[in-house]
Amino acid sequence: MAAPGVTGGSPGVGAPAQGAPYAVELRGITKRFPGVVANRNIELRVRRGEVHAIVGENGAGKSTLMKTLYGMHRPDEGTILLDGREVTFRSPADAIDAGIGMVHQHFMLADNFTVLENIVLGSEPTRGGRLDLAEGRRRIREISERYALDLDPDELVEHLGVGDRQRVEIAKVLYRGATTLILDEPTAVLVPQEVDELFGNLAELKREGLTVIFISHKLDEVRKVADSITVIRRGTTVGEADPKTTTARQLAEMMVGSELPSPETRTSTVRDVVVLELRGVTVATPGGRPAVDDVSFAVREGEVVGIAGVEGNGQAELVDAVMGLRPLAAGSVLLGDQDITAWSTRARREAAFGFIPEDRHRQGMLLEGTLWENRILGHQTRPPAAKGWFIDRKAARADTERIMKDYDVRAPGPDTLAVALSGGNQQKLIVGREMESSPRLLVAAHPTRGVDVGAQAAIWELLKDARAEGMAILLISADLDELIGLSDTLHVMLRGRLVATLDPGSCTPEQLGGHMTGAHGTAGAA
């Protein structure tokens, strides 16, 4: 376990050796919720002017900790010190006054407002009681220049790309005078090139003496950008690590406390039997370019076909088309040699389809339902859920308990509400229930999105085992390592079309990213 460059979690007292107090120091923070201790004895020390990464599994307590620091709730024990002074936050407003700003993972911007309007919203500059946009514009220009954010205050947000929007969010926090920025999984929505830009911005912030707390579970990125790293496991800090001397693997092992597998699958298990075939599938959008445009490919037994692409290029519509959730404008879907274009979603599910949806809260779960209800969701017409026209509650509960055990879903019991589970545990339940029905085809859309390293590894293992047993898997993902590691065949989707077919054995994330953004043109198009 002990890795080079890793210091133990022993609490240091007071200020760093140089004498300047820490920008942010948390001492012995404990936060309990009914029935669980979300944070236990957290020790965190962040120096002024550094990028400090906090890594840990989802459900490890990162978000609870950040909410404590951002004043969204108060800790039961422990103290928060800013620049050596003890502070108490009653609300986020207090935290903002103290110079702490939060950039949420999901952008909270109004599309039909300009950059300027979005940034000043909530703290509008006024002169004589009237909105003073000129002053706001001046300050935003100043911020943009100072931190090289490259923002045009009068651009409409709807015209901006993901990376630009993120910079608007950062500017918004800076506009409110933040000196310590919390970035919650900021790279989850970015392609590699955008990640590099973000890191450039962070360097600017650091140069100007600001402090950045960077939450992530992408360890390579963390090592690239952070000056120091604090690892959280099961609600408590397990230690600090120096990114220069610690490998990603060592970090990951600190996070989960065990050794990890990788997504790579080595030997090919592809058989000849075609399970799913798409022929010229086109999905129309009301007035406009088709969302999916003349897409054809096949998935064979024992094969993982990966679909790469920047989000919003038709992958979601493609998944809907395969699952029968969206009508086709043209083309056909075949299961084996049977045309199933006209089949309902239920017929497809009953026949052979497993489905791990992209957005588990929207399509995969009944958040206000119990775990056993979620276990049978999508399988409510088959045993063990159904007994004739009736739902067999007893069998469903028993089977839920079994899945919870086999797939390591951590929850009190089958009658727990799904909303009470962490994202990783929700996803494990979904993966478990879909695997248990032994589908011939598994449509897995972002199967490890937002789950921790441990769950991610477990899900990868399951997909690999299923592939080895002959399951056909259609994998849609934004995680390029996952796509390259798991896929036997890799298609790139851009503006609704398959623009390239790559060999996952020989392509790098950078090459793949280039194809996804269209930078490589259509070289090697399918």
Added chain:
Amino acid sequence: MNLLRRLGPALLAPVLAVVVALVISSAVMAALAVNPFDVFGVMLDFGATPIQQVTAMVVIVNRAIPLFLAGLAVAIAFRMGLFNIGVEGQYRLATIVAAAVGAAVSLPAPLHIGLIVVVAVVVAAFWAGIVAVLKVTRGVSEVLSSILLNFIALVTASYLLTGPFRGSLPGASIISTAEIPASGQMPGLNGIFDVFGLANPPRQLYGFLLVAAVVGILIAVLLNRTRFGFDLKASGMSPSAASASGVNARSMVIKTMLLSGAVAGLIGLPDLLGNTHKYTTDFTAGLGFLGIAVALLGRNKPLGIAFAALLFAFLDRSLVPLQIANYPSSVVTIVQGTIVLAVVVANEIARRVARRSAAGGTAAPADGPASGDGSTGVVPTPPPGSTDQRQGAQA
């Protein structure tokens, strides 16, 4: 402990709502210079003699039966997030057609009653089915279409009553359909008072009570124990997740509205079969709208609806005694109105409390910073279609 924890949130909201409603209506009464305690005294006074007391209870139960069925009809649709505001029109139209058919035929007793029930159910389901078809084919909001169909149903019922189905003599003060013959009348249940040694009042306890109880149990089983019920519940909780699980949203809308309408068709029958034996101009109105309140108060659960119906029936019974005691009978309407208002608020509060305690006290980002506090939050909820893995991530 376990039972209390399970029932706690379920009971909290309605009890809170009723208490708040009593406080508010007391304040209104006080403002009108009426002593609220005197009014409540009158409401609780069931009479001096045993026969009066039993009569009062029969009145309450007889009133509760149609209210229960109305609440049930509304709740079935509510469960999948459909608002069947059209229960009023559905049962009125169903009752007059059933009354006319019942008066026109002559059959052996059980068959005769059965035919009347079937006609009422079919007519109301048909009327509700129009709403469903409009929704799935043309995307018309069921709220709009069912309200508008209410007007059409009421006008149609008036036309039928004064025109083709008229059974009363010309010039009669109350226009009615012809009377259903004895074979189509449902006997009362007053025998049970003798069994329990209670005073047997002249007023008949509706035999339809048994039908309502059976319907209530069947609906409870259907909603909670069957695949159909699961699909319905899933559709109500998350239409997108239900579709992804293979539920056909369109056919669910149609099935649910037909079922809701079918139950709505029964609402007028307790009075028709047990008391009036004909549809008249002054036939009980407004049950469809009260049904919405009853369903809300009963939290869409058959047992809860039964209690809510009894409460509303209790309030309705006090209308006459209040007038006799020279108090404004609108007190009852005020109480009922404030209950509805309070229950909507209380349900939402209870839902949040339950959700928050389930989420291990984890405030979702949406509950945390409101816009304007200087956080980056402008839109309080994450955009649809995004995966909010942070929500409830700590438990």
